Amino acid sequence: MASDFHRMINSQKLPRYYSPSHHACDDSWVEIQSKRTIRAENEVEANKLVNNYRFGFRKWKSHVTERPFEVRSEVVKELYSELNVIKPHSGRLITCGNLAYVFLFGWWVSLMYFLVGMLMFITISGIPYGMLCWKLSCYFLWPFGKSIHEVLRCCEQAPDCDCNVEGTEENSPVLLPSPTEVVVPEWPGRPLRTPYWHRFSTYVWLLLGYPPLVVIHSLACFLSWILVFTIPVSKMNARTLGVILLLAPEDVSRNPKKITERYETRALLCCYHAVNWYYYKYTVDGINVFAVNLLPLVIFAMIIGYIDRENQYASSEVKFAIAIGSIIPLSYYIGMGIASISAQSNFAVGAVVNASFGSITELTFYITALLKGHHANNKCLQEVVKAALTGTLLGCILFIPGICMIIGGLRHSEQTFNSRSTGVSSALLFISVGGVFAPTLFSKAYGNLVCDACTNSTGGNSTSNSSGPFVCHNCHYDLVVSCYILLPPLFIACVHVFRPLVYTVSALLPVAYIIGLTFTLKTHSHIYDIHVGEEQVTSHHGAVVHWSRWRSLVILIMATVLTSACADLVTENIQPILNQPNISQYFIGVTALAMVPEIPEMVNGIQFALQNNISLSLEVGICIAVQVCMLQIPILVLFNAFYDVGFVLLFSDLHLWASIFSVILVNYIFMDGKSDYFQGTALVVVYLILLAMYYFAPSPAGC
Numbered sequence: 001m002a003s004d005f006h007r008m009i010n011s012q013k014l015p016r017y018y019s020p021s022h023h024a025c026d027d028s029w030v031e032i033q034s035k036r037t038i039r040a041e042n043e044v045e046a047n048k049l050v051n052n053y054r055f056g057f058r059k060w061k062s063h064v065t066e067r068p069f070e071v072r073s074e075v076v077k078e079l080y081s082e083l084n085v086i087k088p089h090s091g092r093l094i095t096c097g098n099l100a101y102v103f104l105f106g107w108w109v110s111l112m113y114f115l116v117g118m119l120m121f122i123t124i125s126g127i128p129y130g131m132l133c134w135k136l137s138c139y140f141l142w143p144f145g146k147s148i149h150e151v152l153r154c155c156e157q158a159p160d161c162d163c164n165v166e167g168t169e170e171n172s173p174v175l176l177p178s179p180t181e182v183v184v185p186e187w188p189g190r191p192l193r194t195p196y197w198h199r200f201s202t203y204v205w206l207l208l209g210y211p212p213l214v215v216i217h218s219l220a221c222f223l224s225w226i227l228v229f230t231i232p233v234s235k236m237n238a239r240t241l242g243v244i245l246l247l248a249p250e251d252v253s254r255n256p257k258k259i260t261e262r263y264e265t266r267a268l269l270c271c272y273h274a275v276n277w278y279y280y281k282y283t284v285d286g287i288n289v290f291a292v293n294l295l296p297l298v299i300f301a302m303i304i305g306y307i308d309r310e311n312q313y314a315s316s317e318v319k320f321a322i323a324i325g326s327i328i329p330l331s332y333y334i335g336m337g338i339a340s341i342s343a344q345s346n347f348a349v350g351a352v353v354n355a356s357f358g359s360i361t362e363l364t365f366y367i368t369a370l371l372k373g374h375h376a377n378n379k380c381l382q383e384v385v386k387a388a389l390t391g392t393l394l395g396c397i398l399f400i401p402g403i404c405m406i407i408g409g410l411r412h413s414e415q416t417f418n419s420r421s422t423g424v425s426s427a428l429l430f431i432s433v434g435g436v437f438a439p440t441l442f443s444k445a446y447g448n449l450v451c452d453a454c455t456n457s458t459g460g461n462s463t464s465n466s467s468g469p470f471v472c473h474n475c476h477y478d479l480v481v482s483c484y485i486l487l488p489p490l491f492i493a494c495v496h497v498f499r500p501l502v503y504t505v506s507a508l509l510p511v512a513y514i515i516g517l518t519f520t521l522k523t524h525s526h527i528y529d530i531h532v533g534e535e536q537v538t539s540h541h542g543a544v545v546h547w548s549r550w551r552s553l554v555i556l557i558m559a560t561v562l563t564s565a566c567a568d569l570v571t572e573n574i575q576p577i578l579n580q581p582n583i584s585q586y587f588i589g590v591t592a593l594a595m596v597p598e599i600p601e602m603v604n605g606i607q608f609a610l611q612n613n614i615s616l617s618l619e620v621g622i623c624i625a626v627q628v629c630m631l632q633i634p635i636l637v638l639f640n641a642f643y644d645v646g647f648v649l650l651f652s653d654l655h656l657w658a659s660i661f662s663v664i665l666v667n668y669i670f671m672d673g674k675s676d677y678f679q680g681t682a683l684v685v686v687y688l689i690l691l692a693m694y695y696f697a698p699s700p701a702g703c
Helices: 001-013 020-034 043-052 074-080 096-122 129-142 200-226 231-242 275-281 289-307 316-344 347-357 360-375 380-412 419-438 438-446 481-482 489-525 549-572 585-590 593-609 614-642 652-669 677-696
Strands: 036-038 145-152 264-270 446-451 451-454 470-473 474-480 530-532
Touching: 036 585, 043 316, 074 275, 096 200, 096 231, 129 200, 231 264, 231 360, 264 419, 264 530, 275 289, 289 316, 289 549, 316 347, 316 360, 316 549, 347 549, 360 549, 360 593, 360 614, 380 585, 380 593, 380 614, 380 652, 380 677, 419 438, 419 614, 419 652, 438 489, 438 652, 474 530, 489 614, 530 677, 585 593, 585 677, 652 677
Parallel strands: 036 530
Antiparallel strands: 145 264, 446 474, 451 470
16 A cells, blocks of 8 residues: 555655655655646647746647647648548548539539539530540549549550550660650550640640639639638549649540549549538648638738728728738737747747737737827727727636536536636636726726716706706716815826826736746746656657747737737728627627637637646636736826827726626635536626627717
8 A cells, every 4th residue: 555655655756855754745746736737739829838837838739740640639630631642432422511502502503513524515625624624523522432434545645644554765864754745655455645835725724724714613623712611622622623624635534434544543522511510620831721811801900091091992891801810810820829939939038029019919909099089089999999808808707717627517517627826817817907096096096086977856857956866978087077176286186196006016017027927937836847758759850830930920920010900990990890789898898809819819718628637728718808907908008108098998887886796706715616607607698798798888988
């Protein structure tokens, strides 16, 4: 029994200061539970994973290095497999995805081939291509389980052709003319062939038949790629357009069994399923396919936003939606760039990059909106910025952890996390909210209640002498008004108290953030003690990164510039959205403007939860919330100090109490160190209730 205990202790790699005393044993077991062993394929991935557990670093899921294809799962290998390999298939071909292909793509692609085939028959010289089109028309109507082959004429396409023909010379010159330029001598049983580019029918095909098929296949390729899960259809159309339609018609066969044994064949196209639901994992140069598909949206937003100033082709609402949607892929690229640089650099460089670019997406929008509002003398944009700040705070401490708990709990029943490390983040969250809303509480204590209009039950205004209860509208606390009603010496004292309070809070919050970093990364780093499996790391030393440090830096800068342009378009076209009478401006700020940039972070948190790593899922949201309070808001106050845009650190009552209640609820949920889908549902329901309050709340006074 004792030997088993010591063996267990040694396997956990206890620290050197371990003692056999009961107290030390309890402390050690607590520390054992907080340790984690992570498996990495190489040193770069190990560094990125360790950075994920460090407070203040952006949590990221995607690989920053190219993973060896041979170690990937069979599901992932199927995603990257080409369609020119015939595999044994025992499953059903009549599936929902294949039937959907017929209705979405098959019928009109097949119809176009039939029409082009008729056109080729009319030209007489293009009859061979007409026959090919009719064959392909039947194929593309239902291509599943069927294959298209290329007939390899012996010794005509060496070295692809392995057969030997009697009478050919063994010693041929090294430099030979192109096979398409030489008339191949006639062999027994084989007709004389005219070279491909010496045929009149080739040019008829390239001028009349090939162009409409280019349009059709390009359209089908684009649509199936955009749908992501139908990428096999995109590959099939691309291969047909680039390979099959450029071959001689007699070299394309749908039934290779009828080909004479004299000829060899090579598979060109073979597809069994049109839909694969695992294509959400597909990447292009390390970039997720969804981010790749959304990148053209950024270019489209730039073109339509800056060229169509008069809204002739698109309304402001459409421009706003396109611009806010284009921030999603840019946020992904910024996160990928930060993760790549951090994984390939030392701790100091990674910390600087995270601090510089971690909040760049949100800060770009906030500063752009404040500048627009200042130049247009529109104070409503300042309230929208405050609503977006509060919405990010609420979404990151309620919705992101909640949805991760639900998805992770449905898959893993109950998940555990490091309650001590989460407790540190929760304490910083309390400090953050207390500091940010301290000026607001100060205004509640020393402010004045201001109402736009007050009437009594008889219809008189507030200045009339009629008796009865008064009904007031658009009431709010205003510290500036309360200062104005004081005598001049007291008024000066009031102003000189409020501004230094804001500056003091804005200076203390970053200091608290730095202290938190020092605590978690230096003095008490054992809370985040992470072990890396050495056997995996040493097996792939020569890791190939998707993005080098310089490439990542260039992408970061470009994405930041494009983000600023998109933020400019959002603020330029947001006014018609704000003018909607049935939607509160608070609701717009706490939903679209707050949560859209956080969608990549939300996806990362969900992926961590699915892998039973709920600790990182919770840290994703909490770290963003802490950075909003301790970094983003102080930066906005500092910006306002140097360039006065009218940003006052006073939040409405709804922002104040919603944030305080959310922080208290989250700390209560995180107490036991366990999570399940019920706790996640509680967080999401509370978040939705708060959104309902924002939806029915009146817009800010004067907006």
